[in-house]
Amino acid sequence: MIEIISYIFILAVCGFVAVPLFAKKSQIVDQKTDDLLHQKQLIRETIHDLEFDFQTEKLSEQDYKMLIAEREAAIQKADSEIGRTGGLKNKNFLNNLEAEIAIVKDKLQPTTELVCAQCGNKYEKGNKFCSNCGAQL
Numbered sequence: 001m002i003e004i005i006s007y008i009f010i011l012a013v014c015g016f017v018a019v020p021l022f023a024k025k026s027q028i029v030d031q032k033t034d035d036l037l038h039q040k041q042l043i044r045e046t047i048h049d050l051e052f053d054f055q056t057e058k059l060s061e062q063d064y065k066m067l068i069a070e071r072e073a074a075i076q077k078a079d080s081e082i083g084r085t086g087g088l089k090n091k092n093f094l095n096n097l098e099a100e101i102a103i104v105k106d107k108l109q110p111t112t113e114l115v116c117a118q119c120g121n122k123y124e125k126g127n128k129f130c131s132n133c134g135a136q137l
């Protein structure tokens, strides 16, 4: 009996330790993904500047092509890094989950709860105007 209790106790302790560790790890991945996405954004902006410099003939075509190639390589590197950490996958998964939760919540919303803000008349989901007072819903 004591063995079972200590076994449960160990499991509980493991759970307490593991959950925050797991949460922290996914937070780090998220942070890293955000950093990489930010880096990509910055590189894109410098590409935009280079294009402008090239168009205004501040840069030779040779320099322009070289600098663009460098930046495109950096973007690809950031992309592969994002793919490696799986951060974006995590993000997409969470976004999808949030969207699905929103849909389910929407379905659970009883139609009887919808009432006109002006007169309190009940209305059906999808109605644009109140059938009682004509107020926009």
Ligand SMILES: [Zn+2]
Residues within 6 Å of the ligand: 116, 117, 118, 119, 120, 121, 130, 131, 132, 133, 134, 135
């Ligand atoms: Zn109304």
